[in-house]
Amino acid sequence: MFAAHSKQILLLFHFSVFSIVSFGEAYFLTMDGAGIDLYEILEVEHGASKDEIRKAYRKAALASHPDKVPEAEREAAEIKFKAVQQAYDILYDEDKRHLYDTHGMSAFDGSGNPGMGGGPDLDDILAQMFGGMGGMGGMPGHGGGGRRPPKPRKSPDEETKYEVSLEDLYKGKTVKFASTKNVICGLCKGKGGKDKAVAKECSTCGGQGYKEVLRQMGPMLTSSMAPCTVCDGQGSFFATKDKCKKCKGKKVTEEKKMLEIYIPRGAKEGDRVVLEGEADQVPDQEPGDIVFHLVETEHPIFRRAGPDLTADLEITLAEALAGFSRVVLKHLDGRGIEITHPKKPGDVLSPGQVLKIPGEGMPLKKSDARGDLYLIVDIKFPDKDWTPSPETLEKLREILPKSTQPPITTESVDEVDYESDADIEAFGQGDPRGGSGWQDDDEEGEPAQCATQ
Numbered sequence: 291m292f293a294a295h296s297k298q299i300l301l302l303f304h305f306s307v308f309s310i311v312s313f314g315e316a317y318f319l320t321m322d323g324a325g326i327d328l329y330e331i332l333e334v335e336h337g338a339s340k341d342e343i344r345k346a347y348r349k350a351a352l353a354s355h356p357d358k359v360p361e362a363e364r365e366a367a368e369i370k371f372k373a374v375q376q377a378y379d380i381l382y383d384e385d386k387r388h389l390y391d392t393h394g395m396s397a398f399d400g401s402g403n404p405g406m407g408g409g410p411d412l413d414d415i416l417a418q419m420f421g422g423m424g425g426m427g428g429m430p431g432h433g434g435g436g437r438r439p440p441k442p443r444k445s446p447d448e449e450t451k452y453e454v455s456l457e458d459l460y461k462g463k464t465v466k467f468a469s470t471k472n473v474i475c476g477l478c479k480g481k482g483g484k485d486k487a488v489a490k491e492c493s494t495c496g497g498q499g500y501k502e503v504l505r506q507m508g509p510m511l512t513s514s515m516a517p518c519t520v521c522d523g524q525g526s527f528f529a530t531k532d533k534c535k536k537c538k539g540k541k542v543t544e545e546k547k548m549l550e551i552y553i554p555r556g557a558k559e560g561d562r563v564v565l566e567g568e569a570d571q572v573p574d575q576e577p578g579d580i581v582f583h584l585v586e587t588e589h590p591i592f593r594r595a596g597p598d599l600t601a602d603l604e605i606t607l608a609e610a611l612a613g614f615s616r617v618v619l620k621h622l623d624g625r626g627i628e629i630t631h632p633k634k635p636g637d638v639l640s641p642g643q644v645l646k647i648p649g650e651g652m653p654l655k656k657s658d659a660r661g662d663l664y665l666i667v668d669i670k671f672p673d674k675d676w677t678p679s680p681e682t683l684e685k686l687r688e689i690l691p692k693s694t695q696p697p698i699t700t701e702s703v704d705e706v707d708y709e710s711d712a713d714i715e716a717f718g719q720g721d722p723r724g725g726s727g728w729q730d731d732d733e734e735g736e737p738a739q740c741a742t743q
């Protein structure tokens with residue numbers, strides 16, 4: 291529809307207009323009536339997983355962070371930065387993403403909730419922003435006399451990964467940590483100025499907090515609204531002598547606080563642990579949450595699938611044949627797991643045989659039930675240090691069962707030599723089409739062009 295270049299300009303324009311209203315959640319305006327592509331903003335595929343979206347968000351947010359770019363590019367970066375955050379807000383939330391996928395941006399009204407469809411009208415928004423009758427906000431405590439853009443009701447959540455060992459997921463864990471966050475200044479209660487002082491209207495933006503910026507973009511001149519840098523988008527500020535002594539007019543101060551999260555036993559990769567209201571405080575907004583996304587670290591012994599655990603049961607050839615009774619494993623809570631084999635005389639264990647121990651898997655959340663533990667028999671055959679005498683070997687031959695295979699009869703027989711330490715990776719290397727003829731099971735079904743990766 292558009293050439294790449296003009297599309298870029300259009301996108302920028304979208305970001306710009308969008309930035310006016312971004313404080314009131316996602317409002318994307320379009321010149322052509324079509325929605326902007328949130329996936330494009332984050333540079334992810336339409337089928338991207340939550341994890342990919344999170345990663346892309348991190349990358350994009352870092353790249354466009356206003357503090358990280360030269361002064362001249364800051365305004366554009368702020369706009370992009372906000373667009374990236376909004377795109378993430380919608381795409382990371384499964385419900386919002388579904389709405390967006392099915393209805394586009396028209397599914398979102400100013401409250402960030404699904405609306406009746408039909409994109410917002412530019413005039414409406416400008417009226418809401420600057421006209422005073424805030425249809426969008428309409429909340430008490432929204433200072434500024436209706437001249438400022440509406441603010442979100444909640445400050446942004448802080449999302450962070452938290453790595454947990456399988457032991458801690460098995461037993462449950464309380465984690466204490468110190469967190470530094472912005473809190474509303476206790477002296478001025480978030481006003482930013484001294485008790486009786488009155489904030490002066492910002493003359494740069496005429497008190498609007500935003501100003502129009504004209505930008506030459508290739509052949510097009512675009513007009514956009516950007517936050518006023520003099521008043522920080524507030525529309526007013528206190529004179530130096532009137533600023534609150536404690537917060538220096540910033541309305542918030544940093545506070546160190548000890549926080550505690552509890553990871554319940556049985557929790558798993560991807561679970562969220564939420565500390566409600568512990569994100570940075572912003573005046574006139576409910577504080578957002580700190581959200582921990584649990585990441586299970588790899589365990590040297592156990593592997594987990596849902597409530598079940600599996601581990602290798604390493605035994606000697608003698609144990610496989612003659613049995614054993616010993617602690618074979620240290621469980622995640624430190625207990626020894628003892629096994630006596632065989633249960634019935636004469637039973638031998640084979641390589642790859644699986645022993646299931648009911649109830650020794652992971653605990654289930656909020657329940658006394660547990661998954662099962664699967665032990666996979668791994669027989670350690672004697673190595674080079676084992677030098678049995680010919681008599682011993684003869685005895686073994688006598689004791690162990692004879693082959694039950696019928697002899698192979700052929701017309702001719704070649705006696706051949708062999709290497710006893712070959713590598714299966716070498717199998718197929720002589721194939722002129724290149725690559726190993728040895729294929730892992732999980733490569734099957736991949737497109738052919740990926741096979742060389």
Ligand SMILES: [Zn+2]
Nearest residue numbers: 475478534537
């Ligand atoms: Zn203060």
Ligand SMILES: [Zn+2]
Nearest residue numbers: 492495518521
């Ligand atoms: Zn200003």
